[in-house]
Amino acid sequence: MATEPLLVRDNPERHRFEIDLGDGSFAIVEYTLAADKIMFIHTGVPEAHEGKGIGTTLIRFALDAARERGLKVIPICPFFAAYMQKHAEVQDLLDPTWQKKFGLD
Numbered sequence: 001m002a003t004e005p006l007l008v009r010d011n012p013e014r015h016r017f018e019i020d021l022g023d024g025s026f027a028i029v030e031y032t033l034a035a036d037k038i039m040f041i042h043t044g045v046p047e048a049h050e051g052k053g054i055g056t057t058l059i060r061f062a063l064d065a066a067r068e069r070g071l072k073v074i075p076i077c078p079f080f081a082a083y084m085q086k087h088a089e090v091q092d093l094l095d096p097t098w099q100k101k102f103g104l105d
Contacts, residue, residue: 006054008061017062021049029058029080037095038066039074059083063090074098 006019019027027049030042040062045055059080066073072095075081084090085102099105 006057008058010065017058017065019054019058021046021054023048025049027054027058029062029077031062033071036071037074038062038069038071039076040080041076043077043079055079056083063093066093072096 008017008019010016011018015032016028016030018029021027025046025048027045028043029040030044032039032041040059043055043058045058062080063073063084071093073084073090073093074095075084075098081098084094084098091099091102091104094102094104096105
């Protein structure tokens with residue numbers, strides 16, 4: 001059975017990237033923008049949808065958006081921070097303070 005690809009969209013009015021899960025619920029990554037930085041403060045996937053890679057899909061989309069916009073990333077959300085620690089290909093996006101926290105300076 002083929003599954004539809006997840007459609008992620010930026011919802012700037014609500015300060016979040018989101019996926020409509022089709023059952024009235026949303027998976028989200030909430031953010032705050034400041035100058036040339038984006039702070040990711042919360043990632044949420046409804047319990048019924050956990051373990052399907054939805055959170056990772058959101059994070060990848062959010063990081064691609066940050067790169068396209070030339071923003072440095074501040075990963076306050078522990079799930080987001082853990083993803084960035086494990087994926088060297090996105091660590092260049094980290095704000096210098098977070099590069100130090102991750103021991104990358």
